[in-house]
Amino acid sequence: MIRARFRMPLSEDIWVTEVSMSFPEATLRLLTGVPKGDRALELGEVRADDPEQVADVIRAHPDIFNYDELYVDEHRAIGQYEADEKSLYAFLWDSSLPPEFPIIVENGEMEFDLTATQKQFEAFGSALEETNRDYELLTLVHTDEQDSLLTDRQWEYVTVAYRRGYFEVPRECTLAELADAFGVDKSSASETIRRGAGRIIGQFIVSRE
Incomplete structure (x- = not known):
């Protein structure tokens, strides 16, 4: 997938x-x-x-x-x-x-x-090229798991945090700013981002072993 x-x-x-x-x-x-x-x-x-x-x-x-x-x-x-x-x-x-x-x-x-099989993804890419639309592929995750690696909430939070520079050193975005963007308190934002990032890191480590 x-x-x-x-x-x-x-x-x-x-x-x-x-x-x-x-x-x-x-x-x-x-x-x-x-x-x-x-x-x-x-x-x-x-x-x-x-x-x-x-x-x-x-x-x-x-x-x-x-x-x-x-x-x-x-x-x-x-x-x-x-x-x-x-x-x-x-x-x-x-x-x-x-x-x-x-x-x-x-x-x-x-x-x-977009969630798709390899064949569907390639067909979508070809169709996208034919439209002559400008686009940027921001993230691409391959997984053989039947279940999604992240929940929709974790995916959204980790993606936005990455885009806004939360994981950069030094950080370009604070936890308070992310929490404000999501309309939640800092502890909720922190837990969701931490769990999502932890699953991504765990998947990467397992795939390299």
């Missing part, structure tokens, strides 16, 4: 590109999405210093309809809405591989995970 994470720039005419580039420090997370006629019914989360401000801009966008705010606090806002634009993840459907959520958008770029 192969588990990979990709990053790719989004078209400038997509609503989520416009919003994310207007708030480059915010993280927009598509928690789930399903087609609904000519639109997509989506559940989206905003993580920002002022999430309500970002949510208000999403609600007012001409490509967004029937926005319902489900939750809001100092750092997060969650809303359900219909989007008049499905290309954010439509190419994943076209590849016959189901989209994995959350799909993350920051400053006009999308990140998503």
Whole structure:
């Protein structure tokens, strides 16, 4: 089994590109999405210093309809809405591989995970090349285990920690900053990252023995 994470720039005419580039420090997370006629019914989360401000801009966008705010606090806002634009993840459907959520958008770029067999992964790579899309392969993990090496939560936390420089020496990101980004306390963030990193290190050591 192969588990990979990709990053790719989004078209400038997509609503989520416009919003994310207007708030480059915010993280927009598509928690789930399903087609609904000519639109997509989506559940989206905003993580920002002022999430309500970002949510208000999403609600007012001409490509967004029937926005319902489900939750809001100092750092997060969650809303359900219909989007008049499905290309954010439509190419994943076209590849016959189901989209994995959350799909993350920051400053006009999308990140998503993919779990596939070697054959599926190669076919997806070929299809991606044919679209002439710019993309970056951020992580690639091979495993023969039937179960995923990490839980979805561990994968997300370790990946974000790595991207933000938490494992660098000296660190480029503090535990408090990561906890704030995830909307949890420091002890929860620390335990999840520690367990995830421990499983990755353990798998690497076992594979070399």
